[in-house]
Amino acid sequence: MADPLVDAEGFPLSHIDIYQIRYARQKIICLQNDHKNIMKQIEVGLYEYYSSSKVANFNSITKQNASSVKPLQQYKDPFAKVIIVTEGSPAAYAGLKVGDLIVEFGSINVANFKNMKDIGNVVKHSEGCQLNVKLRRNEDYIVTHILPKRWAGPGLLGCNIVEKQMPSSNSEMW
16 A cells, blocks of 8 residues: 555666556555544444433333332543643544543443543544543533644644542542
């Protein structure tokens, strides 16, 4: 995919069919973009299903089935912390501030968070698609939307997030 199609002097390579290679590359890129869009739609759909549609569906459930339905989990414990927010970045536009505690990041929460690669994967697969982020700032809970995208600075968000360390006592450590 990344190999050059010209020699050192800039002339097309004679032993390959450049048209076929460019056509194949274009098809692969289109398929990758389609896959990326479908994965974004699935993530958004799952998030919407597990956040808002459950509330609407509770009204239509019969009383016989109501006892077997578990209510939607509301997470309140943070699993990560914002330590740097670059001015003019997608994170700054979303309203993230240094010291914000992340309770939910897209589909990630304290129950399914394993490591920082989880956040990286969600960001990478959500480029150009809004992500819901639930933050704890002081004692308040805030829900905002962040749009991972290419910008003038490094990364897609423009902020640094660190994993919450296990507390050694009753107080939280970072």
